[in-house]
Amino acid sequence: MEKTQNNRAWFLVLPVLVLVAFSAVIPLMTVVNYSVNDTFGNNEFFWAGLDWFDEAVHSDRIHGALLRQAMFSAIILAIEVPLGIFVALNMPKKGFWSSFCLVVMALPLLIPFNVVGTIWQIFGRGDIGLLGHTLAAIGIDYNYTSDPFDAWATVVVMDVWHWTSLVALLAYAGLQSIPQAYYQAARIDQASRWAVFRYIELPKMKGVLLIAVLLRFMDSFMIYTEPFVVTGGGPGNSTTFLSIDLVKMAVGQFDLGPAAAFSIMYFLVILLVSWVFYTVMTNLDRQEAK
Amino acid sequence: MAQITLKNLAHSYLPNPKGEQDYALKEMDHVWQDGGAYALLGSSGCGKTTLLNIISGLLRPSHGRVLFGDRDVTDAATAERNIAQVFQFPVVYDTMTVRDNLAFPLRNRGQDAAYIKRRVDQIAKMIGMEAMLSRKAQGLTADAKQKISLGRGMVREDVNAILFDEPLTVIDPHMKWELRTQLKQLHREFGHTMIYVTHDQTEALTFADKVVVMYDGRVVQLGTPEELFETPAHTFVGYFIGSPGMNFLEARVSGTRAMLVSGAGVDLGDDHGTPSGRVQIGIRPEHAVLTEGQGLPVTIRRVEDVGRHRILRAELEGQPFNIVQPEGQPVPALPRVAFVPGKINVYADDWRVAPQGRAA
Numbered sequence: 001m002e003k004t005q006n007n008r009a010w011f012l013v014l015p016v017l018v019l020v021a022f023s024a025v026i027p028l029m030t031v032v033n034y035s036v037n038d039t040f041g042n043n044e045f046f047w048a049g050l051d052w053f054d055e056a057v058h059s060d061r062i063h064g065a066l067l068r069q070a071m072f073s074a075i076i077l078a079i080e081v082p083l084g085i086f087v088a089l090n091m092p093k094k095g096f097w098s099s100f101c102l103v104v105m106a107l108p109l110l111i112p113f114n115v116v117g118t119i120w121q122i123f124g125r126g127d128i129g130l131l132g133h134t135l136a137a138i139g140i141d142y143n144y145t146s147d148p149f150d151a152w153a154t155v156v157v158m159d160v161w162h163w164t165s166l167v168a169l170l171a172y173a174g175l176q177s178i179p180q181a182y183y184q185a186a187r188i189d190q191a192s193r194w195a196v197f198r199y200i201e202l203p204k205m206k207g208v209l210l211i212a213v214l215l216r217f218m219d220s221f222m223i224y225t226e227p228f229v230v231t232g233g234g235p236g237n238s239t240t241f242l243s244i245d246l247v248k249m250a251v252g253q254f255d256l257g258p259a260a261a262f263s264i265m266y267f268l269v270i271l272l273v274s275w276v277f278y279t280v281m282t283n284l285d286r287q288e289a290k
Numbered sequence: 291m292a293q294i295t296l297k298n299l300a301h302s303y304l305p306n307p308k309g310e311q312d313y314a315l316k317e318m319d320h321v322w323q324d325g326g327a328y329a330l331l332g333s334s335g336c337g338k339t340t341l342l343n344i345i346s347g348l349l350r351p352s353h354g355r356v357l358f359g360d361r362d363v364t365d366a367a368t369a370e371r372n373i374a375q376v377f378q379f380p381v382v383y384d385t386m387t388v389r390d391n392l393a394f395p396l397r398n399r400g401q402d403a404a405y406i407k408r409r410v411d412q413i414a415k416m417i418g419m420e421a422m423l424s425r426k427a428q429g430l431t432a433d434a435k436q437k438i439s440l441g442r443g444m445v446r447e448d449v450n451a452i453l454f455d456e457p458l459t460v461i462d463p464h465m466k467w468e469l470r471t472q473l474k475q476l477h478r479e480f481g482h483t484m485i486y487v488t489h490d491q492t493e494a495l496t497f498a499d500k501v502v503v504m505y506d507g508r509v510v511q512l513g514t515p516e517e518l519f520e521t522p523a524h525t526f527v528g529y530f531i532g533s534p535g536m537n538f539l540e541a542r543v544s545g546t547r548a549m550l551v552s553g554a555g556v557d558l559g560d561d562h563g564t565p566s567g568r569v570q571i572g573i574r575p576e577h578a579v580l581t582e583g584q585g586l587p588v589t590i591r592r593v594e595d596v597g598r599h600r601i602l603r604a605e606l607e608g609q610p611f612n613i614v615q616p617e618g619q620p621v622p623a624l625p626r627v628a629f630v631p632g633k634i635n636v637y638a639d640d641w642r643v644a645p646q647g648r649a650a
Contacts, residue, residue, distance in 0.1 A: 184348050185381040187368040189395040189442065199383040199394075 034260035052261035062262060064237065065245040072241060073220045076159045080216055081209065083160065084167025089201070091172055102172075105165040117229025120158040124230070144231060148238035151231045155239055158226055163216060170212045174205035210281045214274060221270055242266055292359035292450050294322040294345060294483065299354035301340055307352070314340045316508045317353065322451075325481040327474070329498035331488060333530070337507040338487045342453050345485065346375045358450055375453040376443040379460065380435035384428040388419055391427050392441050399446070413441045416472055433461045440469065444476060451483040458493065470497055491531050503527045519574070520633070525640045528572045534601060534612040536635075537578070538570045543636050543643075552607050554586050559631030560645030565638035575601070575612040577633040580621065585628030588613075590621060 035052055037045035056062055087105075092098040108116070124144050126132040135142040144154040178200065186196045224243040227233065233240035233248070240248070246266065250259035301315040310316060315337045322328060330338045343349040344356060347368040355364045363371050374395075383391050392410045401409075414420045417437040422430070427438060436457065443452055454473075458466045474497060477484050488494050494501050495515040503511045503518065503526070510524040511517075522528035528536030541548040541556070544564045548556040548571050556571065579585075580602070588611065592603040602613040606627065613627060636643045 179379070179381075181377045181379060181381050184343075184346075184368075184375070185377060185439070185442075187348065188346065188373065188375045190369045190398040191394070192398070195394075195398070199385060203383075203385045 031260045031263060034256045035264055038257050048257060052257045053265070055258055056261045056265060059258075062242075062245065065240055065242050068238075068240065069221060069242045072156070072159075072223070073217055075156055076163070076220050077213065077216055079156070079160050080164045080167050081213060084164050084212065085171045085205070085209070087164065087168040088171035088175055089197070091168070093176070102169070105168055108162050108165050111162070113225035114229050116158065116162050117226040120154060120161075120226070121230045124154050146235050148235055151235060151239050154230060155227045158230065159220065159223070162226070163219070167209075167212045167216065170208040171205050174208040175201060178204045210278075214277055217277065218270060218274060221273070292361075292483075293324040294451060295355075295357035296320045296322075296345075297355040297357065299344065299351050299356065301337075301344060301349070301351045301353070314507055315344075315351075316506075318509050320502075320509060320512065322483060322485070323500075325483055327477050327484045327486070327497060327499045329486045329488060329494035329501045330504060331491060331494040331501055331530070332504035333489055336504045338489075338504055339455055341504070342375070342455055342485065342487050345451070346373045346453050347371045348375075372446075372448065372450050373453060374443040374446060374449045374451075376439050376455065376457040378456040380432060380439050382427040382430075382435045382438045382442075384426070386427055387424055388414070388427055388430075388438055389423040391438050392423075392445055395442055395446055409445055409447070413445050416444075416476070417441045417469075433465055436460050437469070440473075447480065449482060451485060454484070454486045456488055457486075458488075466493075473497065491533075495531075503530065505530075521635060521642065522572065523642045525570065525572065525637050528574075528635070528637075532574060532576075534575055534614075536572045536574055537606075537611050538572050538637070539607065539609065539611075541569055541571045541636075543569050543571070548634075548636070550586075550607055554607075556586075556629060556634070557631050558634050558636065558645075562636045562643050562645050565636060565643045567639040570637045572635040572637055573629050574633065575614040577630040578611070578613045579628050579630065580613060580615060580619070581626050581628050582622040582624065583626070585626035588625050588627045590625055593621065 033045070036048060036050070038048045038051075039045050091101045091105075111119075123129045124132045124142075126136050126143060132142060132144075141147075142150050144150045182200050182204075183196065186200060191199070222243055223241060224247065227239050227241060228244055228247075231239045233244040237245075243266075246259060246262055249255050249262060296318060298317055298319060299315065300313055300317040302313045304312050307313055330341065332338050340349065344351045347363065347366060347370075351364065355362055357363065358371065383394065386394065389410055392413055393406045396406045396409060410423075411420070414423055417440060419434065419437060419441070422434070427435065430438075440457060443454070458469060461469060470493065473484070473486075476482075486494070486497050488497075495518075499514065500512060501515055501518055502509055503524075505524065505526040511522065511527050513521075513523075518527055518531045522531065522536065525536075525538060528538070539550055541550050543549075543558070543562050546558050546561050548558055550556065558571070580588075586606060589605045590602050591605055594601040594603065597617075599617055600615045602615055602621070604611045604613055604625075604627070611627070615621075636645075
């Protein structure tokens with residue numbers, strides 16, 4: 001039987017197309033518009049070409065923010081991925097405590113970002129915060145509002161607290177899908193605990209870990225709310241990450257042209273790095289299959 | 291290598307088993323000779339895998355002891371027991387090459403490199419994977435992976451026993467036969483105790499010297515293939531072994547005579563006394579002969595020609611009854627069936643009643 005061809009079915013896609021155009025494509029185009037024009041208000045635009053891009057590429061301020069951003073993402077990935085795997089390995093595999101752990105682990109993920117920020121902002125205060133007060137009481141000089149190292153530590157620990165669960169839950173799902181026979185075979189082969197992890201658990205978790213790394217990279221690279229609430233990008237600009245800097249530039253200083261150029265490049269960088277991640281990891285997969 | 295003794299062994303997966311029905315394995319006492327090739331045969335869910343896992347130490351029995359030689363290993367970990375086991379579905383280490391997979395159990399035991407290489411090459415040759423040694427195990431076909439699992443199970447020479455848990459399920463029929471022959475040859479060469487779990491009677495009968503038939507958590511018979519065929523100890527064995535299985539007829543038995551429900555008499559050839567309970571006589575289809583003169587009237591429903599012989603699906607006394615007829619013999623117009631005396635088994639409540647001696 002021949003299938004009836006009816007191209008009018010494409011009309012069904014129209015509502016989505018309109019919606020996406022209004023919510024994403026057109027706003028993005030206005031950003032593009034700002035990035036190649038200069039404006040002094042009144043909706044008057046003067047062609048600026050690639051000047052703003054040129055300025056952004058050579059701006060020390062943006063370089064600094066990019067460096068801090070890359071450091072931040074690298075640090076939290078280096079902590080959250082191994083820690084998440086470690087937690088997943090030690091979670092009970094079945095029964096009441098497994099459900100209990102799952103619920104507790106999911107809790108941080110359900111808290112809105114600015115609430116997480118507020119929690120840690122208060123938690124770390126020397127006068128009323130449990131953490132800040134305790135540290136002060138045992139004689140550790142901790143002040144996240146004046147010491148860049150303390151500010152970094154607070155922001156990193158906060159992110160670890162907020163997001164390690166995600167890695168752990170994904171890794172846990174990966175672990176649960178390993179058939180019992182693999183562990184039995186390993187016991188019969190007298191494999192060490194390390195060998196079981198290296199040759200059974202890690203390969204089976206690879207798929208979900210790839211997703212975990214990708215998600216954590218993208219999220220951490222775009223992080224805004226939490227450090228903004230806790231440190232506001234300070235002290236000085238020591239915790240001013242890319243998006244905080246971008247908001248300062250666009251909304252604080254109202255430099256719409258440079259900010260638009262900045263955000264377009266920011267978007268491209270995230271896209272590029274994610275693509276590189278993905279390609280490298282799927283290629284590794286394919287090579288192994290050979 | 292060691293003789294394996296199961297002493298009063300029983301297992302229940304429930305923490306507080308109430309009655310017999312709660313036991314996956316009912317109490318049993320068995321000795322598995324060192325160097326024997328055993329097949330554990332039974333339908334799915336009869337406790338075969340449970341028993342295997344108890345022997346390998348993956349499962350601790352809730353009752354009884356397991357002995358290797360004189361050593362009580364009931365509480366010993368799998369690694370201490372020095373046993374190899376091959377599972378139903380292939381278990382390979384995906385990220386390793388085929389060579390590393392085969393070498394893995396030896397490396398974990400700290401054997402020296404030259405020995406490992408020699409041994410791996412030997413095993414690779416046996417399973418026919420010499421050409422693939424440097425490939426990653428990931429992406430191989432299911433039967434190639436299962437061959438690796440088999441190879442990994444056999445790579446150690448000093449094991450106490452090698453256990454196979456339906457290892458050829460995923461292998462294609464041609465390869466199945468070949469691998470089974472290789473296993474058998476390996477058994478002759480090295481004399482490992484081998485225990486082979488299967489629900490396929492051909493596999494069991496061709497592989498093993500001794501077949502252990504399990505039914506409902508119980509070992510119902512341990513014997514040579516011939517014993518299982520000629521004198522099944524339990525109706526399940528009669529029904530499970532042979533194709534088609536044994537025919538059973540309700541009867542009353544006294545001495546050398548059996549009386550069927552219809553009142554027809556059958557000469558048993560041996561004196562079976564007067565068993566009580568539910569009494570049945572069992573006749574192998576191979577031991578039923580079609581005649582024209584004597585015997586019981588039978589209705590033939592269907593004839594299946596399987597080459598070397600024909601299977602007649604018949605009806606006797608209203609019950610289905612199978613007869614195996616040698617090639618080239620005609621089906622009579624008014625068929626009757628006679629039984630070979632001395633080849634008839636008598637069962638009381640499903641268990642075989644041994645004859646008390648030949649009648650005069």
